[in-house]
Amino acid sequence: MPAIVFVSGAGRKYHFDQQCKAFQTAQELSDLDCGCDTYCTHRLPRMHPLIRMSSTKAAIDGKLPCLTCVPPHLRELDASDSFGHEPTTGISLFGLAETVCQRCTEWGVWYGSADDLRPVHILWPCTSAVVLGLVPPRCPHCKGDGGDPNELGDWIPEVGRHNPYTVPPCPKCHGTGHATP
Known part of the structure; x- marks a missing residue:
């Protein structure tokens, strides 16, 4: 009742x-x-x-x-409810076709002048998705990046920079970016 x-x-x-x-x-x-x-x-x-x-x-x-x-x-609360926090493709502050949360937005400028503030989506996974358990928590060692934070990648002398695509996988999560139990 x-x-x-x-x-x-x-x-x-x-x-x-x-x-x-x-x-x-x-x-x-x-x-x-x-x-x-x-x-x-x-x-x-x-x-x-x-x-x-x-x-x-x-x-x-x-x-x-x-x-x-x-x-x-x-408490009348369905534990399986995502409350609208689902991954979709949309506009974020970083690009036009990013994987974003369909519910979470923030005010920002994706194109136009600084006066053209409009809602843009938050990159997936949003904080709510992690808190609700919809995605596994991020690896604390690499912060979900999947790469070893102690390695910079191969040095490219022609441009004087490290190549971020040659970073070895994180030794804690083995490159998945997810926290391991």
Whole structure:
């Protein structure tokens, strides 16, 4: 049987406790995020009222459980859900056809002037994909690169540089870039 929980109209979480400190803190942060300078005069408490509903209805509405006040056995959360963090091909700050997260974006300039800020995607894997366990964690030795960080590659005297394509594989992950258990 689903539990009775509380949500606010603008929030992304559902709460088991009406007096949840995380909810109150989020409301205060929302009140301070008006986009004005530090001395604006229209900041007033805008506490959104709590709405009572079942935890199942809250989950269907896209609300996530508050990890502060919702006990683990009352959390309606599918452990296999990717929350939209999937690899796709798109525009990132580094190129036009990169493997990116279809959900995560940041503001940046891919082409045009510095005034032409638009959302561009984050390279895959995004931090959320790693945290959700959708991809294995990166090797701490090579930081997911797969190459041995202690080797620079073969020296090319004609150009006075090392060849990055001749770096041997990482001795810890054997070139996979993934952390080994």
